[in-house]
Amino acid sequence: MPAPSPPAPVDVVLVGFGWTGAIMGEALTAAGLNVVALERGGWRDAPNDFAVTFDQDELRYYWRHHLFQDVAHDTLTFRNKLDQVALPMRRLGSFLPGAGVGGGGIHWNGQVWRFLPSDFVARSHNLSRYGAAALPPDMIIQDYGVTYAELEPHFDRFEYLCGISGKAGNLKGVVQAGGNPFEGPRSREYPNPPMEMTYGPTLFAEAAARVGLHPFPHPAANMSRAYTNPLGLQLGPCTYCGFCEKFGCGNYSKASPQTTILPVLLARPNFTLRTGCEVLKVELTPDRKHATGVTYIDETGASAFQAASVVVLTAFPLGNVRLMLLSGIGKPYDPRTGEGVVGRNYAYQAMSSVNVFFDDKLINPFIGAGSLGMIVDDFNGDNFDHTAKGFIGGGYIGVVNTGARPIETHPTPDKTPAWGSAWKRAVAANYLKTVSIVTHGAVMSHRTNYLDLDPNYSDVFGRPLLRMTFDFTDNEHRMSDFLTERAADVARAMGGREIKLNRRSGSYDITPYQTTHNTGGAVMGTDPKTSALNRYLQSWDVPNVFAPGANAFPQNAGYNPAGTVAALSYWCAEAITTRFMKSAGPLVQA
């Protein structure tokens, strides 16, 4: 059989096809570039993969990980400390990367935030407000090199693409009643009004206002009404079924690449998607300063090479970092010397919660949506004075009724046995009458939290697995305890029978689910000695490689990352189309 002819060279190859891939594909093809996307997973769409007739299946989607990365094919190894031997994750737990077209954009909750203006200048802002002593020596937080003001149009573009339901708190510098008064100025109102609020979040908001905080509706990529986006694509009104998180949406009610971009993008003649194609390596010229394309295994198992003028890494953050390490793009980070950049500044999210148990209030928590909730942002970022607190950063606090699905959700008061008939009685008595207040805390980057290639374990292709070394530091413990206490203040004001504090304590445990907000590892910044990417998400070392994604966050903020990931992707796409394609080369001189 004759060998198939190699794929024709293209302007841009995208590695991975979730949110960042779809955003880049749409923006780059709209500018006339010829783009190929390679996705290792398969095609997914609502009627075949998560139809309303079978979507609400907790066993299949949550417990059996139907939409998540297959660890038999590829996983990572993990350890808390440098002196430990990392072991492979044979079942995912703490975070759940997606697999297939749409990536995590299929099974996310749809929580779309803008990081605060001060989050983008975290180092210089904290230094100037609190002095050098506020930052411990091993805390290596940095500025992004791009500002909130520069990203504002790109945040706005994503929010209108997704049809975000919400209430603006700051329109062009004027604080708006009912919105988040702490947010950065936005150029216009959200495209859709907030969702209909249910009882639990309403009780929280009333109590929060009583204790002097500023509640507002969670910005949601769940549709509060039927919406047609700027690409002409239609999203249906949300039914509040409570199956967003870890599930696809069969009702077209949750923004995803499938609902907001793909029907238009796939119809463009200058765009091609190839599924079942796993990229093994970005190929470089011998001087390692120019990428020629990518080598991948196609759906038949054959090896192929896709030549491209630009390579954009649009996989999950951990995948982007691993591919850079495997390809020799940039110098790997060494935590002992502090030298090198790829793998540096890995961060995560610090979560805790407080339950409020009622006797007389039916909360009906099964009425839910991924971002259906009320939030206070008074203790996020630097929205409050950190003097003498012993930590920097913060997080939002709120009640988000994602659906209280029965396999996952069985709130019980303190002193309830962990199993047996007493436990069953407690679950039955409290399931309908419990509100859970969550805190969603930032994680600062630290010298010993990083990613590299594992020396012992490899994937099906024989490539080393990614090794994660991560633990919470004093900063996160103090910050999370502080947030938990503030949540408890509101919990007490809600007037329930009792409350229960679920603190974030001890070392990071990678087995129970927390969030899929893995950040850093190939961060953007102003100095090639401390960042892998410049302010345009362009590799300092190989200028025709770009890596938009949460891997670019120098540290993680107290918000869900998708809004900022999307804004950075549009910002990156604009740099490629308006700058790089006119004059290929470094967009920032090192």
Added chain:
Amino acid sequence: MGQSLATLAIAAGLWGLAAGSSAAPNSGPGGGAIGIPPATARDATADLVTWGLPNGGAEPSGAADAISSDPVARGRYLVDAGDCQACHTNPGGAPFAGARPIGTPFGIIYSANITPDAKTGIGSWTADQFYEALHKGVRADGARLYPAFPYPHFTQLTRADADAVRSYLATVPPILQVKPSNRLPFPLNLRFVMRIWNALYFRPGAFQPDPAKSEAWNRGAYLVQGPGHCGACHTPMNFLGAEKADRAFQGGKLEGWVTLNLTGAERQGLASWSQADLIEYLRTGRNARAAASGSMSEVIYDSTSRMSDRDLEAIAIYLKALPGVGSPSRAPADVAALRAGEAIYVDTCAACHKADGEGTPRFFPPLKGDASLQAKDPGTVVRIILTGTRSVPTPGKPTPLAMPGFAWKFDDQQVASVASYIRSSWNNAAPAVSAAQVGKLRRRYAQGP
């Protein structure tokens, strides 16, 4: 049957499209529960280069060719208006090379190669021969065509338009492709038998404008009766496959779909549709009252969405002037028996179609007042419940909003109950559906390709 279903499913377009095209409705949920082949990127990009980018429902640029003085441009437009692709292009095959199997009540007929290939196409035909085929149903070699090729409609084409169509077809790449033999029983496999059929049912004749009517009405009448050949599907047929002239546009059957009554009839017809509703539907595949399903999706995708604003308006004017006729429906006798159907509806359907049947117009079609739902023959509604359906993506509305099939989930009685419920709620009125009717349709669509 399965094969012709598959081939009449939407050929080109996003996500593989047509629900039920290769249905295996009794399989379990997930990973192909619904009879929609999982689309790949290749499917999705197949035929869209000429289709254009989303335009919010504006007139596509090619629509200006409707009144072009260039016969090739006007011919291309007329080929769209006549939806020639639907039969003469095999899904994934070369344009107009034919050999597409067309399911008829009598057997399978393969469409002709109408590319300019001299041997297997129509490259050697003269203009007169081409006109004779359209006008009289006679091939260049003198053999009779089958009326699956709608010459009873194309006979109305003006000579100038027929010549324009031929001019355009002469510009497409010639393809060497021999037409497979039709699969028809004796004596229908003998083409001369069509002489008898023609003597009974066919009168050649060019379109005669009605001077008493407006120019727009006349243009609409010409498009509907001539190139658009709407009656081929929307007029009921007799046992020999001829349209019943006395029941023109009152709704027929095609490949198991019950086609809509296009007259101004209450309930089953378009009495409640405005002229603007009709135009929006033909342009975008959906409007505030309905979303296209089945073969009509293909007509919209390949034909009406590409037509000019002026022509769609003319069609709407003509259709809205059709007097309201249709068989009356009777309400089911025992409303209490529909409680089971209501329970299923509330659990399963109301999330999109809403408890009051109002749906979300242009997204999830309202069931209240829907014409095809209230057709006397429940074939369309039962089929959609069993196999699911998708809205056709058009430049105006590119999202292929889909409803999954429920065959794997509900038994015949349950499907019958919910179908009966929606046919008699919210002031809808149509005969109840029996489990036996559902069972028959389930067996039909379960056969697969």
